[in-house]
Amino acid sequence: MSDVRRRDGHRVTSYDVARLVGVSQSAVSRCFKPGASVSKKMRARVMKVADDLGYQPNAIARSLITRRSNMVAVVISQQTNLYYPEVLVQLSQRFSERGVRVLLFTLEHESDIDVLYNQIFQYQVDGVVEAARLSGEQIDLMEQRGIPFVFYNRSLKDRRVNAVCCDQIEGERWLVNRLVESGHETFGLISGPEDSSVSVERTQGALERLKELDVKSVTVVLGDYSYESGASGLLELKNKLGKLPDAVVCANDVMAIGCMDAARYRLGVKVPDELSVVGFDGVGPAQWQSYDLTTVRQPVRRMTEAAVSMILERVEEPELPPEKRTFSGILVDGGSARLA
Amino acid sequence: MSDVRRRDGHRVTSYDVARLVGVSQSAVSRCFKPGASVSKKMRARVMKVADDLGYQPNAIARSLITRRSNMVAVVISQQTNLYYPEVLVQLSQRFSERGVRVLLFTLEHESDIDVLYNQIFQYQVDGVVEAARLSGEQIDLMEQRGIPFVFYNRSLKDRRVNAVCCDQIEGERWLVNRLVESGHETFGLISGPEDSSVSVERTQGALERLKELDVKSVTVVLGDYSYESGASGLLELKNKLGKLPDAVVCANDVMAIGCMDAARYRLGVKVPDELSVVGFDGVGPAQWQSYDLTTVRQPVRRMTEAAVSMILERVEEPELPPEKRTFSGILVDGGSARLA
DNA sequence: TTGAAAGCGATACCAC
DNA sequence: GTGGTATCGCTTTCAA
Numbered sequence: 001m002s003d004v005r006r007r008d009g010h011r012v013t014s015y016d017v018a019r020l021v022g023v024s025q026s027a028v029s030r031c032f033k034p035g036a037s038v039s040k041k042m043r044a045r046v047m048k049v050a051d052d053l054g055y056q057p058n059a060i061a062r063s064l065i066t067r068r069s070n071m072v073a074v075v076i077s078q079q080t081n082l083y084y085p086e087v088l089v090q091l092s093q094r095f096s097e098r099g100v101r102v103l104l105f106t107l108e109h110e111s112d113i114d115v116l117y118n119q120i121f122q123y124q125v126d127g128v129v130e131a132a133r134l135s136g137e138q139i140d141l142m143e144q145r146g147i148p149f150v151f152y153n154r155s156l157k158d159r160r161v162n163a164v165c166c167d168q169i170e171g172e173r174w175l176v177n178r179l180v181e182s183g184h185e186t187f188g189l190i191s192g193p194e195d196s197s198v199s200v201e202r203t204q205g206a207l208e209r210l211k212e213l214d215v216k217s218v219t220v221v222l223g224d225y226s227y228e229s230g231a232s233g234l235l236e237l238k239n240k241l242g243k244l245p246d247a248v249v250c251a252n253d254v255m256a257i258g259c260m261d262a263a264r265y266r267l268g269v270k271v272p273d274e275l276s277v278v279g280f281d282g283v284g285p286a287q288w289q290s291y292d293l294t295t296v297r298q299p300v301r302r303m304t305e306a307a308v309s310m311i312l313e314r315v316e317e318p319e320l321p322p323e324k325r326t327f328s329g330i331l332v333d334g335g336s337a338r339l340a
Numbered sequence: 341m342s343d344v345r346r347r348d349g350h351r352v353t354s355y356d357v358a359r360l361v362g363v364s365q366s367a368v369s370r371c372f373k374p375g376a377s378v379s380k381k382m383r384a385r386v387m388k389v390a391d392d393l394g395y396q397p398n399a400i401a402r403s404l405i406t407r408r409s410n411m412v413a414v415v416i417s418q419q420t421n422l423y424y425p426e427v428l429v430q431l432s433q434r435f436s437e438r439g440v441r442v443l444l445f446t447l448e449h450e451s452d453i454d455v456l457y458n459q460i461f462q463y464q465v466d467g468v469v470e471a472a473r474l475s476g477e478q479i480d481l482m483e484q485r486g487i488p489f490v491f492y493n494r495s496l497k498d499r500r501v502n503a504v505c506c507d508q509i510e511g512e513r514w515l516v517n518r519l520v521e522s523g524h525e526t527f528g529l530i531s532g533p534e535d536s537s538v539s540v541e542r543t544q545g546a547l548e549r550l551k552e553l554d555v556k557s558v559t560v561v562l563g564d565y566s567y568e569s570g571a572s573g574l575l576e577l578k579n580k581l582g583k584l585p586d587a588v589v590c591a592n593d594v595m596a597i598g599c600m601d602a603a604r605y606r607l608g609v610k611v612p613d614e615l616s617v618v619g620f621d622g623v624g625p626a627q628w629q630s631y632d633l634t635t636v637r638q639p640v641r642r643m644t645e646a647a648v649s650m651i652l653e654r655v656e657e658p659e660l661p662p663e664k665r666t667f668s669g670i671l672v673d674g675g676s677a678r679l680a
Numbered sequence: 681t682t683g684a685a686a687g688c689g690a691t692a693c694c695a696c
Numbered sequence: 697g698t699g700g701t702a703t704c705g706c707t708t709t710c711a712a
Binding site: 005009011054056057058059060061063064069071074076085086088089092093096101102103104105106108118119121122123124144145146227231257258260261262264265266284285288289290291 | 345349351394396397398399400401403404409411414416425426428429432433436441442443444445446448458459461462463464484485486567597598600601602604605606624625628629630631
């Protein structure tokens with residue numbers, strides 16, 4: 001490969017290749033299309049020159065005519081939740097394997113969301129993975145555009161949308177079962193942000209099961225998914241109750257970790273001997289020996305694969321009906337809770 | 341906003357808007373260009389209709405003619421290093437503020453890199469942020485294409501390339517100074533992967549300073565940035581030395597954390613009383629109370645800002661000479677080391 | 681199998 | 697300030 005730009009500073013185009021080979025531009029184009037009818041000889045000659053020139057088809061020009069950008073938007077909100085970056089990387093890899101690129105959209109302030117949506121549409125992405133909150137109106141917008149989209153871990157009641165979820169409620173029920181059968185009687189819950197549907201489901205799932213099992217002492221405090229709020233949540237629980245509960249159920253792992261640290265280092269309480277703590281997500285640090293958290297791990301690999309397939313299927317076939325795929329989490333018994 | 345696609349199923353174009361308003365298509369186009377000369381009245385009428393129709397200029401068509409995609413590729417390799425996802429999110433936000441989108445490229449296997457580069461070029465990105473390894477040949481390729489690129493935390497000797505770095509060597513020297521002046525005499529080092537330039541610099545920086553300070557007992561073992569390798573690294577050090585060193589210098593925080601946990605939970609050794617541990621990066625978990633790590637924090641905000649500016653400046657002005665910006669880290673004294 | 685020509689949806693330059 | 701018209705680099709009929 002010698003030149004990669006022409007003398008005039010422009011990128012090499014299929015015309016340049018065509019001229020050099022002495023064939024038509026359409027011939028060159030065909031050579032780069034997998035199933036096209038081109039003679040072996042032609043393809044060989046064209047590819048040779050293309051290679052020498054460093055020619056690569058311009059994906060933007062292609063998109064314009066094919067009306068396929070081979071790009072998918074992934075929208076994530078800036079979260080304290082350690083878990084999302086992993087999801088992002090996995091999504092990118094799954095898409096990449098299928099020849100689709102990820103265009104990244106991160107929300108800092110919720111208010112930016114309108115600007116953001118305009119951007120998403122402008123870039124003509126073939127689909128959208130939503131790992132951020134979205135209002136009903138915004139969903140309407142997406143639907144009107146006819147762009148396939150799938151929610152990642154957020155479900156909308158009364159809405160037939162594509163979604164890939166981990167079963168938050170089931171997971172919490174398992175955790176509660178495990179704790180109650182192991183003799184815990186008084187419970188503290190540290191919830192996530194109120195506007196997070198995941199958090200709402202988790203808290204609700206736990207509360208529901210605690211009620212079914214006839215547990216009387218249940219106190220809920222509000223957190224925001226952060227380490228600090230896990231720590232302060234524990235202190236708040238102690239204040240409210242006048243003493244510590246037997247077990248604290250946290251809406252995610254990071255808060256559970258904050259909670260454990262507060263118990264040990266601020267209150268001098270032994271975990272799990274004097275206090276059991278459980279989380280949710282199965283992030284990397286949950287397995288670190290200092291924490292060894294009892295938690296429910298989300299099957300990230302399978303979930304991202306599902307999200308990717310659902311989108312790409314609907315890019316091919318837009319008329320496919322909405323689908324919701326719910327995956328069970330994996331209960332991980334760790335040393336952060338006294339378990340029978 | 342009522343229709344967002346026309347009856348024929350195609351997206352709304354500037355022609356549709358123009359027809360409805362009764363003006364030319366170029367007029368519509370101008371209305372969406374910030375500094376263009378359009379009368380207030382015209383703009384108002386056009387915008388009204390555009391809004392009703394849900395018209396948004398097609399960024400792909402625009403890119404084709406302007407030769408600006410307003411997209412930048414960010415290449416990251418799948419790292420165990422917790423630190424990169426944060427960098428990614430920050431880059432995305434900095435670019436986003438300046439109207440540029442991030443097209444994400446994640447490498448799983450190094451071998452994929454050629455395919456990947458073709459992809460990057462095909463998408464006509466305006467620039468590339470490299471947070472992954474890159475061979476000399478690949479750099480040649482980038483340079484031939486004339487696409488501005490900047491390395492994030494990797495410097496290439498003997499190469500005039502754009503780079504934003506944290507001063508790894510200086511940081512390690514600080515850490516060593518701090519440990520030596522606090523009375524540590526025997527040292528263990530857990531390095532990162534050998535093909536990571538960051539790791540090489542860190543290890544080398546520490547070794548260099550230890551030598552200058554005439555420290556006799558220095559043992560190096562190989563890690564891979566992971567929690568587990570931090571843990572096994574400590575065990576290996578103990579094996580090699582027959583006892584523990586006074587201090588372990590780890591090439592990143594995650595390994596330092598693994599090392600602390602191994603000390604406490606596998607060897608029953610008190611940190612920092614019997615062993616000092618230091619890391620590098622300043623990731624979130626380093627501040628968790630269980631670890632309270634002495635480390636050097638990378639100024640991620642400033643570094644990402646620098647990377648974004650450097651790229652965008654060179655998109656505007658391709659002739660700018662290569663520049664290397666090195667930022668000092670921030671020494672964080674934590675409870676993981678006995679410090680004077 | 682190959683080539684010519686018509687778009688894709690915008691921007692930019694040019695007259696008016 | 698506004699409207700025509702020529703691109704941008706490709707894919708895709710349609711004839712040959």
